[in-house]
Amino acid sequence: MNLDSSEKIKEMDPQGMVEDLDTFPDQCKEAVSLGEEIKLPYDLEEFDRALVTGMGGSAIVGDLLARLLDFPVDTNRGYYLPKSARPDDLLIAVSYSGNTEETLSALKDGQRRGMESLCLSTGGKMEKYCNRESIPLVKIPTGHQPRASTGYMLFPLLKLFDEAGLAGTIDFAQLNEEVEGMADSWNSSVPTESNEPKKLAEELAGKVPVIYGTKGNTSVVAYRWKTQINENAKQPAFWNVFPELNHNETVGYELGSELMSNGKVITLKNGLEIERNELRMKIMEDLFTDEGIDYAIARAPEGDKFTKIIGQVYFGDYFSVYLALLNQVDPSPVELIESFKARLKKEG
Numbered sequence: 505m506n507l508d509s510s511e512k513i514k515e516m517d518p519q520g521m522v523e524d525l526d527t528f529p530d531q532c533k534e535a536v537s538l539g540e541e542i543k544l545p546y547d548l549e550e551f552d553r554a555l556v557t558g559m560g561g562s563a564i565v566g567d568l569l570a571r572l573l574d575f576p577v578d579t580n581r582g583y584y585l586p587k588s589a590r591p592d593d594l595l596i597a598v599s600y601s602g603n604t605e606e607t608l609s610a611l612k613d614g615q616r617r618g619m620e621s622l623c624l625s626t627g628g629k630m631e632k633y634c635n636r637e638s639i640p641l642v643k644i645p646t647g648h649q650p651r652a653s654t655g656y657m658l659f660p661l662l663k664l665f666d667e668a669g670l671a672g673t674i675d676f677a678q679l680n681e682e683v684e685g686m687a688d689s690w691n692s693s694v695p696t697e698s699n700e701p702k703k704l705a706e707e708l709a710g711k712v713p714v715i716y717g718t719k720g721n722t723s724v725v726a727y728r729w730k731t732q733i734n735e736n737a738k739q740p741a742f743w744n745v746f747p748e749l750n751h752n753e754t755v756g757y758e759l760g761s762e763l764m765s766n767g768k769v770i771t772l773k774n775g776l777e778i779e780r781n782e783l784r785m786k787i788m789e790d791l792f793t794d795e796g797i798d799y800a801i802a803r804a805p806e807g808d809k810f811t812k813i814i815g816q817v818y819f820g821d822y823f824s825v826y827l828a829l830l831n832q833v834d835p836s837p838v839e840l841i842e843s844f845k846a847r848l849k850k851e852g
C-alpha cells in the first residue's frame with residue numbers, strides 16, 4: 505500500500521476517516537460554538553468535581569479533561585458510578601450514539617443519587633432521557649465514528665469550563681491555528697518523506713506497538729494511541745505508564761528480546777515530564793539497547809499544555825489510520841464491537 509496515492513487511500517477508506525482527520529481543526533472550531541450555545545441551569549464553579557461517565561471513544565473525553573482542566577475530573581467507565589460520587593459532583597455523561605448501555609445506566613445512577621448532569625450525544629436514548637428529565641444536552645453532529653468526534657465532544661466542555669474560569673487560560677484561536685498547522689504537515693497529501701505520522705506508521709507496520717506515557721501527563725495520550733491502533737488498524741497494541749511500569753513490566757524485558765522480536769516500544773515525550781520520570785525513561789532506553797529491544801521516542805508538538813496533549817493525540821489518530829492503510833484494512837468500521845453489542849442485546 506502506497507500511502508502517497510490518493511486513489512488507493514480513497515479505495516481503502518470509503519467512509520472518509522482520513523478526511524475526518526484533515527478537517528479536525530474545523531471540527532474543533534465548530535465544537536467551541538456548541539459550548540457557547542448551551543445554557544446550563546447551574547454554575548460549574550458550584551461543583552467540587554466533574555465525574556465523566558462514558559465508554560470507549562466517548563470516555564476518552566473524561567481523561568483529556570482531567571489532564572487539561574484546572575479542576576478535579578475523574579472518568580468512570582462502567583454501569584454504576586463510583587462510591588465517591590455525590591451531589592457535589594457534576595455528572596457529565598458522554599455517548600456518541602446515545603445508546604451505550606453502561607453510560608445510560610451510570611447516568612440513571614447519578615439521577616438516583618440526586619446529582620446534576622450534563623450530557624453530550626448525537627441523540628439516541630440519551631437524548632430522550634435528557635428531554636424527560638430536563639438534563640441539558642450538547643447535541644453533536646452525526647455521521648462519524650465516535651473516536652473521530654473527539655473534537656466535538658471535548659471542545660464544548662473546554663469552552664464551558666474556560667468560561668467558568670476553571671480551565672486556566674485557553675487561547676482557542678491560537679490553539680486552532682496550531683492544530684491547522686499540524687493538519688497541514690500530517691495530511692494525506694503530504695508525501696511520506698516529510699510526513700511524520702506516515703513515517704511512524706511505516707516504522708510500525710507488522711509490529712506490535714507498546715506505548716509508554718507518564719502518569720498525570722501523557723498517560724491519556726498513550727492510552728488513546730493504543731485504542732486508536734486497535735480500532736483503526738485492527739491490531740494488538742499495549743500501553744503503560746511511568747513510574748508504575750518500572751515496578752513490574754520492566755522485568756518482562758529480561759527474556760524480552762526474543763519474545764519481543766515483533767514488538768516496538770514507543771516512549772512519548774512532551775517536555776512536561778517530572779525529572780524523575782525523565783531519568784526513568786533514560787534508564788529504560790539503556791535497558792532496551794542492552795536487551796536488543798526495538799524502541800523509539802515520539803515527541804509532542806511544541807506549544808502549551810493544550811497544544812502538546814491535543815497535538816500528540818491528533819498525531820496518534822493520523823498515524824493509526826495510516827497504519828490501517830498499510831495493514832490493508834478500512835479504518836472506520838469496528839465490526840467486532842458492533843457484533844458484540846448486538847449479541848449482548850439479543851442474549852440479554
Ligand code: PA5
Pocket residue numbers: 559560561562598599600601602603604607649650651735838841
Ligand atoms: O470507538 C467506538 O466505536 C467505541 O469505543 C464507542 O465509542 C463505545 O463503544 C461507546 O459508544 P458511544 O461512544 O456511542 O457511547
